[in-house]
Amino acid sequence: MSSILTRRYASALLQVGKEHDLLDEFLEQYAEMINQIKKEKKFEQLLNSPRIIHSQKKKIINEVFANTMNSYFLNFIYVLIDKGRLTYLEEIFLDFKEMVYKEKDILPIKVVSAIPLKEEQLVRVKEKLTKILKKEILIQNKVDPSIIGGLIVYAGDKILDGSIKSKIAKLKVNLKEIRLQEIGVN
CATH class of the missing domain: 3.40.30 (Glutaredoxin)
Incomplete structure (x- = not known):
């Protein structure tokens, strides 16, 4: 369900994607990340666990996705981790996808x-x-x-x-x- 918070993050990613002509790449990578995380419930639980510190979460994301994800996109995910917003990952994706479709x-x-x-x-x-x-x-x-x-x-x-x-x-x-x-x- 869309909220002001999720739309704000989606909008920020949209702006970066437009500035660097990476909207399609971001959309594809975001969908792939969501699929990978959803595929492994334990991975999703690990990323959303309050017991795992932010630096560890970033390290895990980096190890799993660094070779397949754009650095701008990874930095966006790191911001979500730093702000404690990783639990909104899927909702932000849905808002982002809607914004990209509207843009295009x-x-x-x-x-x-x-x-x-x-x-x-x-x-x-x-x-x-x-x-x-x-x-x-x-x-x-x-x-x-x-x-x-x-x-x-x-x-x-x-x-x-x-x-x-x-x-x-x-x-x-x-x-x-x-x-x-x-x-x-x-």
Whole structure:
């Protein structure tokens, strides 16, 4: 959940990334760091433990990530450690990702289908949505067999529901209305 604190740190990282043309690199490295930390629960517990002093946490981060992370990004993580904000790492990442997407005019979209979409289908959906929304699109395909067929597209605060499940629900409502009209109750 976004807060003033997490947005402030995300904004600072965004500014450094813009100044040095490293936004994409920061985003990729941040995601990788989150994945690595989440993969090992004990590693996450170690980094968030109040018993481990800041210098030890920095040493651990350096040993694990120094060869794969940009020095500006590592310095950002060291600041989080010094300020006792490492527990907000994931929330700051979510705010940072949102800010980068806004900066680059990217819209993440979730496409729900009854079966996994093939790459060429995803490309066609992306092309159509790019034309309609006039933004760069990042598509995530989620499978939900309960929609029976068709697609549901979640684009920001818009939902385009072309699923067979929703069409059946609308048909049921229409059929009930027809029955009421037939007996003169409408």
